[in-house]
Amino acid sequence: MATPVYDILIIGSGPAGATSARFAAKMGLKVLLIDKRQELGAPIQCSGAVSRHALEEAGVEPNAEFIHEDIYGFSIYNQEGKSTVIDYREIKPDEYGKGDERKPLGYVVDRRRFDRYLMTQAERAGVEVWLKTEGLGYTPGKDGSCEVQLRRFNRLLKVKAKVLVGADGLQSQAGKWANLRTHIPLRNLASCLQFIVDGVETNGLLEIITGHRWAPGGYAWVFPKGNGYTEIGLGVVRTMTNRDAQWHLDQFIQKSFFKERFKNARILEIQGGGVPLAAPLRTQYADNLILVGDAARHVNPITGGGIHTALSGGRIAGEFLAELIQSGKKTGKANLKSYQDRWLEAGGHKIWQLYGEKTAIFRNKDIHLRDEQLYQTMSGYFSPDSTYKKI
Amino acid sequence: MARKEPVVFFIGWNACINCGACVAVCPQDAGFISAFDTIAVNTPCDIVCMACEKICPVSTITHQKANERHETHAA
Numbered sequence: 001m002a003t004p005v006y007d008i009l010i011i012g013s014g015p016a017g018a019t020s021a022r023f024a025a026k027m028g029l030k031v032l033l034i035d036k037r038q039e040l041g042a043p044i045q046c047s048g049a050v051s052r053h054a055l056e057e058a059g060v061e062p063n064a065e066f067i068h069e070d071i072y073g074f075s076i077y078n079q080e081g082k083s084t085v086i087d088y089r090e091i092k093p094d095e096y097g098k099g100d101e102r103k104p105l106g107y108v109v110d111r112r113r114f115d116r117y118l119m120t121q122a123e124r125a126g127v128e129v130w131l132k133t134e135g136l137g138y139t140p141g142k143d144g145s146c147e148v149q150l151r152r153f154n155r156l157l158k159v160k161a162k163v164l165v166g167a168d169g170l171q172s173q174a175g176k177w178a179n180l181r182t183h184i185p186l187r188n189l190a191s192c193l194q195f196i197v198d199g200v201e202t203n204g205l206l207e208i209i210t211g212h213r214w215a216p217g218g219y220a221w222v223f224p225k226g227n228g229y230t231e232i233g234l235g236v237v238r239t240m241t242n243r244d245a246q247w248h249l250d251q252f253i254q255k256s257f258f259k260e261r262f263k264n265a266r267i268l269e270i271q272g273g274g275v276p277l278a279a280p281l282r283t284q285y286a287d288n289l290i291l292v293g294d295a296a297r298h299v300n301p302i303t304g305g306g307i308h309t310a311l312s313g314g315r316i317a318g319e320f321l322a323e324l325i326q327s328g329k330k331t332g333k334a335n336l337k338s339y340q341d342r343w344l345e346a347g348g349h350k351i352w353q354l355y356g357e358k359t360a361i362f363r364n365k366d367i368h369l370r371d372e373q374l375y376q377t378m379s380g381y382f383s384p385d386s387t388y389k390k391i
Numbered sequence: 392m393a394r395k396e397p398v399v400f401f402i403g404w405n406a407c408i409n410c411g412a413c414v415a416v417c418p419q420d421a422g423f424i425s426a427f428d429t430i431a432v433n434t435p436c437d438i439v440c441m442a443c444e445k446i447c448p449v450s451t452i453t454h455q456k457a458n459e460r461h462e463t464h465a466a
């Protein structure tokens with residue numbers, strides 16, 4: 001069989017990969033999108049909170065197919081249960097709320113449905129998608145394109161592309177293939193566990209609980225999940241505790257100021273993962289290769305949120321590659337550097353700033369002071385006049 | 392300082408939630424992965440930083456020295 005040839009090959013059909021693919025195909029590129037899973041988004045490794053603004057900016061119409069529940073604001077708690085409530089239904093009642101002309105601030109989405117929806121939108125824009133296809137490695141060639149080694153339903157095959165997009169998430173191997181420095185140290189990766197439960201009430205707010213006692217190095221959360229279900233989860237940094245996330249989550253459920261509220265909780269699903277509270281990669285490109293989304297550590301290092309940044313980075317990557325390839329320019333690393341520059345301009349610099357703030361908080365050895373700073377920073381971050389509002 | 396002795400990891404599959412955190416934190420070269428998206432289980436690791444065991448939210452990774460590996464565990 002002759003080697004198939006594409007303009008770009010994207011590894012990983014999460015929010016970053018599917019969005020890169022959709023924008024590149026819309027602008028006329030021949031795109032192959034692959035994912036090793038049989039069902040996108042499963043098993044779930046995400047809580048699914050995303051702002052409406054983030055979806056709109058990436059051209060994703062909010063759709064009942066993937067929305068678990070509408071969100072109207074935040075409630076940030078300190079260790080003892082004191083809270084700052086930021087409810088947009090009260091701050092701007094004409095704009096936010098249910099019904100007539102009013103809208104939610106954001107959503108909790110079902111990542112299985114959300115990722116499938118994004119893949120479908122990419123397919124409709126002309127992208128070719130192969131599931132059960134794993135990326136194994138890539139070799140830049142002399143002709144200016146690269147050869148990518150794949151395994152599809154156990155069959156080894158090769159595909160040629162001008163650019164390989166590594167959108168392969170947190171466990172990304174694509175950057176390692178190009179010898180980029182992708183390693184996340186233990187102190188910058190939060191170990192997370194979450195339960196979807198029945199029997200716990202919520203009120204359209206994302207609740208964030210800070211404090212070293214409950215979640216050393218991270219925070220705990222209570223999110224509405226639709227149909228009366230709720231998610232209780234937390235992330236901890238293992239250089240700050242000798243116990244694992246499971247132990248901390250049990251403590252939080254049984255001992256925190258929410259123990260009464262949680263006492264009838266019945267577990268329906270168990271999920272987890274790693275959240276990089278890390279800096280973006282300093283180099284996100286190599287010959288015939290760029291990285292996007294979690295693979296490039298495009299994540300908000302204070303909240304750990306990475307859906308918005310995956311969508312916006314995906315759009316930048318797709319549009320950039322379409323412009324570059326259609327102009328007939330070479331796809332070596334010298335030209336691909338402009339992708340990273342564009343990403344930094346569009347919001348990446350702000351992520352670096354947030355990383356600086358986060359590092360300053362956790363460098364503080366005084367636990368009380370640190371807790372207070374984290375509580376203030378989180379409360380400020382979600383307030384209506386935050387400078388980081390749109391990240 | 393003496394080099395650390397290589398170890399082989401075991402995953403208690405019953406508790407593993409397939410979250411991939413162990414792979415994300417691992418400084419090994421590309422491909423040090425099992426068929427179930429955890430760190431490799433049949434290849435000895437010579438870095439021995441133990442970040443994988445620490446990051447695991449359900450503490451289901453354990454190890455043995457590679458040269459003392461018992462056949463009963465080889466899965």
Ligand SMILES: Cc1cc2nc3c(=O)[nH]c(=O)nc-3n(C[C@H](O)[C@H](O)[C@H](O)COP(=O)(O)OP(=O)(O)OC[C@H]3O[C@@H](n4cnc5c(N)ncnc54)[C@H](O)[C@@H]3O)c2cc1C
Nearest residue numbers: 012014015016036046047048049135169273293294306307
């Ligand atoms: C517990 C937890 C809670 C979170 N909660 C939130 C939240 O509430 N809000 C938020 O914004 N963010 C949240 N995040 C972060 C968010 O999940 C990620 O930032 C986001 O999924 C990144 O998207 P991505 O497209 O870069 O990568 P992913 O969504 O990880 O997609 C990567 C894709 O690549 C595929 N893949 C990987 N390797 C290969 C390969 N070799 N070959 C083929 N395919 C491959 C995978 O199968 C996967 O489908 C959370 C994360 C965790 C762990």
Ligand code: SF4
Nearest residue numbers: 417436438440441443
């Ligand atoms: S000990 Fe360190 S290098 Fe070895 S597998 Fe675990 S994380 Fe990877």
Ligand code: SF4
Nearest residue numbers: 407408410411413447
């Ligand atoms: S970190 Fe633990 S639970 Fe997660 S994939 Fe690795 S072994 Fe499984």
